[in-house]
Amino acid sequence: MVTSKILYWGIYGIIYCAIGLFVLLTIIKSIYVIKQQTIGIIERFGRFKNLCSPGIGFLIPYVDHIVTRKSLRIQELNVKVETKTQDNVFVNVKISVQYFIVKDKVYDAYYKLQDPHTQMSSYVFDLIRARVPTLKLDEVFEKKDDLADVVKKELGETMDDFGYSIVNALVTDIDPDQKVKEAMNEINAQQRMKMAAMEKGEGNKILVVKAAEAEAESKKLQGQGIANQRSAIIEGLKRNIAEFGEAVEGASGKDVMNLVLMTQYFDTLKEIGASAKATIVMVPSSPGGLTEISKQIREAIIVGEKATE
Numbered sequence: 001m002v003t004s005k006i007l008y009w010g011i012y013g014i015i016y017c018a019i020g021l022f023v024l025l026t027i028i029k030s031i032y033v034i035k036q037q038t039i040g041i042i043e044r045f046g047r048f049k050n051l052c053s054p055g056i057g058f059l060i061p062y063v064d065h066i067v068t069r070k071s072l073r074i075q076e077l078n079v080k081v082e083t084k085t086q087d088n089v090f091v092n093v094k095i096s097v098q099y100f101i102v103k104d105k106v107y108d109a110y111y112k113l114q115d116p117h118t119q120m121s122s123y124v125f126d127l128i129r130a131r132v133p134t135l136k137l138d139e140v141f142e143k144k145d146d147l148a149d150v151v152k153k154e155l156g157e158t159m160d161d162f163g164y165s166i167v168n169a170l171v172t173d174i175d176p177d178q179k180v181k182e183a184m185n186e187i188n189a190q191q192r193m194k195m196a197a198m199e200k201g202e203g204n205k206i207l208v209v210k211a212a213e214a215e216a217e218s219k220k221l222q223g224q225g226i227a228n229q230r231s232a233i234i235e236g237l238k239r240n241i242a243e244f245g246e247a248v249e250g251a252s253g254k255d256v257m258n259l260v261l262m263t264q265y266f267d268t269l270k271e272i273g274a275s276a277k278a279t280i281v282m283v284p285s286s287p288g289g290l291t292e293i294s295k296q297i298r299e300a301i302i303v304g305e306k307a308t309e
Contacts, residue, residue: 029061037072039106051106068110074100074167079121081128089137089180094173095124095151097166105163112162120164123155137176144171 033056034040040052044064052066059065077097084090097120101109113119131147132140140147148169156166176184 026061029065030058032057032059032066034069038069039072039101039103040066040069041106041110043067048107048111070101070106070110072101072103074098077117077120078172079124081125081132083129083132085132085135085137085140087136089176091132091137091140091177092173092175093128093132093140093147093171094175095128095148096170096172097124097151097155098168098170099159099164099166102163102165107163108161109163116162116164120155120159123158124151127151127154137180140174144174147171 032040032052034052034054036054038054042049042052042059042064044060049064075098077099079095079097081093081095082090083093099120109116127150128147131150135143148171152166152169155169159166
């Protein structure tokens with residue numbers, strides 16, 4: 001009898017616990033919380049019922065349920081597109097698309113697109129592969145902002161019907177083949193070397209011109225110095241001739257000049273002899289002087305031969 005009562009109360013206890021647990025779960029399922037900048041979508045038996053705003057809310061458990069929560073924050077989609085330029089260079093173009101779901105179009109964003117990221121990526125692929133092949137590699141780098149504007153405009157017009165607004169589209173990277181990059185760097189290096197050579201040539205030209213100008217000025221000054229020197233010599237000789245004529249009666253100007261020339265001749269010999277390493281031989285420069293030297297050499301040879309006999 002006691003065992004029957006225990007079994008009876010045990011069964012009832014389990015039933016009460018199950019009912020309590022079911023009630024607790026039902027209460028929990030009837031309460032939901034939506035975070036800030038997020039919109040929830042409630043369905044009733046698979047059919048759209050309404051949207052949930054941020055905060056706490058209640059729904060009918062087991063009948064209504066939140067199928068998704070859509071963030072209204074700006075999101076980013078990175079798409080890497082491999083394509084070919086007009087000059088047959090394959091490049092990888094990386095596009096970053098920044099977008100958000102329009103608050104009033106959350107229904108369209110969820111129910112009209114199955115996979116938003118894949119579908120937006122397909123549009124970006126199509127746009128880039130339609131534009132880049134019309135440009136050369138250098139133009140792709142120069143007009144990357146134009147590419148980004150095209151993606152933003154055309155993708156924005158398309159995605160607006162599906163509840164998405166495109167904030168911006170950025171071309172974040174243009175990556176050609178490694179060999180192409182090395183060739184471009186080599187071209188740039190050669191151009192810079194060419195510019196450096198031209199600048200160096202211009203510098204050398206300036207130095208040569210300046211040196212020539214300096215030499216011309218130097219020669220000009222040397223000429224002026226020689227002219228002044230000769231003027232001074234002439235003035236001195238003039239005074240010497242006048243003084244010598246006054247001191248020596250009957251001396252003519254020719255006698256004075258011969259004396260001066262003889263004096264300069266001996267002064268020159270003195271200067272040559274004063275040097276231990278002198279290698280200068282004084283030879284008359286006139287044809288008559290050369291004939292006299294030849295005569296003297298022949299006579300010296302004849303005299304030498306007679307001396308040896």
